[in-house]
Amino acid sequence: MVTITTVETLQEAAANGxxxxxxxxxxxxxxxGVNYGDQDVSHIVRLRQPQSLAGVSLEGERVRLGACATMATIxxxxxxxxxxxxxxxxxxxxIRNMATVGGNVYAPHxxxxxxxALLALDAKLRMSDGSEMEMERLLATRDTETRLIESVSAVRPSGDDFRFLKVTRVKPRGAxxxxxxxxxPRRAGRISGARIAFGAMAPTPVRAPTVEAALEGASLDQNGIDRALQSVANDLNPPDxxxxxxxxxxxVAPVHLKRLLLGQGTR
Ligand SMILES: Cc1cc2nc3c(=O)[nH]c(=O)nc-3n(C[C@H](O)[C@H](O)[C@H](O)COP(=O)(O)OP(=O)(O)OC[C@H]3O[C@@H](n4cnc5c(N)ncnc54)[C@H](O)[C@@H]3O)c2cc1C
Structure with missing residues (x-):
């Protein structure tokens, strides 16, 4: 049997973990999962007013998304x-009406x-205990029992600095x-400090450090990106x-990365 506890604050929710x-x-x-008989979950904790953590606010060159903001909110x-x-x-x-930012960070492969997208945009998480952590670290540790995500802060990219592409078998929207x-980001036409993240290439979203290094100082054209395309395989160990x-x-990863970098992918 699954019991449900309703609490007022995220801190209370974390204390119930x-x-x-x-x-x-x-x-x-x-x-x-629960409806299909997931035996790992015996207790669910929920907020009485999740909309209190569903805001979107600008903070200088960054934006903060509340953990309970949904895809529809975005x-x-x-x-x-x-x-x-x-x-x-x-x-x-x-799904978009219900799926939250916090849940997406913990969503499995x-x-x-x-x-x-948030990983590429240098996401930092504010946790229920007031601490901040790099999203990359949370993805590596998956610490769900003692702390919950309160909000996520990410870079607000300018112009066409940010690109996203998703490949599915089921159209329009499959996994x-x-x-x-x-x-x-570019300086005088050269890439400076790129962050590249892949999904479905590991148990969690991952960055591609070799690709990022190969793009440093490169121009965003076929010649400039060649070395990065050749190094993709070093960064990835995808599951079946x-x-x-x-x-x-x-x-297929280099093919899609090329499309994305040359602006031929879906933004
Ligand atoms: C039919 C279907 C299609 C889908 N398609 C996609 C898709 O195309 N792309 C995609 O990315 N996902 C997809 N999903 C997965 C899912 O809907 C999303 O990933 C969604 O964002 C999960 O968020 P949620 O709020 O519903 O999470 P929940 O189901 O509420 O929670 C998921 C996990 O996250 C934990 N969690 C939730 N919020 C927090 C928090 N604030 N702090 C700490 N832990 C937290 C929960 O405890 C739980 O372990 C799909 C799901 C279904 C059923």
Whole structure:
């Protein structure tokens, strides 16, 4: 049997954590699991007013998304227009109305499309205990029992500095064969400090450090990106699943990265 506790604050929710307890975001994955008999979850903790953590606010050159903001919230906000294509790539309309930012960060392979974009945009998480942590670190540790995500802060890219591409087998919106997000700041036409993230290429979204290094100082044209395309395989160790084999994912990754970098992909 699953028990449900309703609390007022995220801190209370975190204090209720422990073995078998899960925090309820939009419930698109959690409730599906429970309804299908997931025995790992025996206790669900939810907020009485999740909309109190669903804001989108500008903070200088960054933007902060509340953990309970949904994909639909993102699509309604012109402040995060650069994330609209990403939010639109998550499930169908019913899923987007419920799926939250916090839940997407914890979504298992092959999900987590928004998390891929946030990882490329240098995301930092504010946790329920007031601490800040790099999203990259959370993805590596998956610490869910003692701290919850309160909000996520990410860079607000300018112009066409941010690009996102998702490859699916089911159109218009299926789970990812792979997804790629790229933040490509440029100085005098040369890439400076690029962040490239891949989805469905590992158990969680991952950055591609060799690709990023190969892009440093390069121009965004065929010659400039050649070295980066050749190094993609060094950064990826994709799993097999029912959508694609790891071999296939690795083979097609440079093709899609090229399209994205040359501006031929879906933004
Ligand atoms: C039919 C279908 C299609 C889907 N398509 C896609 C897709 O195309 N792309 C994609 O990325 N995903 C997809 N998903 C997966 C899912 O809907 C999204 O990833 C969604 O963002 C998960 O968020 P949620 O709020 O529903 O999470 P929940 O189901 O509420 O929670 C998921 C996990 O995250 C934890 N969690 C939630 N919020 C927090 C928080 N604030 N702090 C700490 N832990 C937290 C929960 O405890 C749970 O372990 C799909 C799901 C379904 C059912």
């Amino acid at each position: 422990g073995q078998g307890t899960a925090f309820l975001g939009g419930g698109t994955l959690l409730m599906r 699509l309604r906000s012109t402040d995060v227009a650069f994330l609209h294509a990403v939010a639109r790539a998550v499930g169908g309309p019913a 092959p999900y987590g499309d928004l998390a891929v 990812s064969v792979l997804s790629i997000a790229a933040w490509l 699943d029912s959508l694609a084999s790891g071999w296939y994912r690795k083979e």
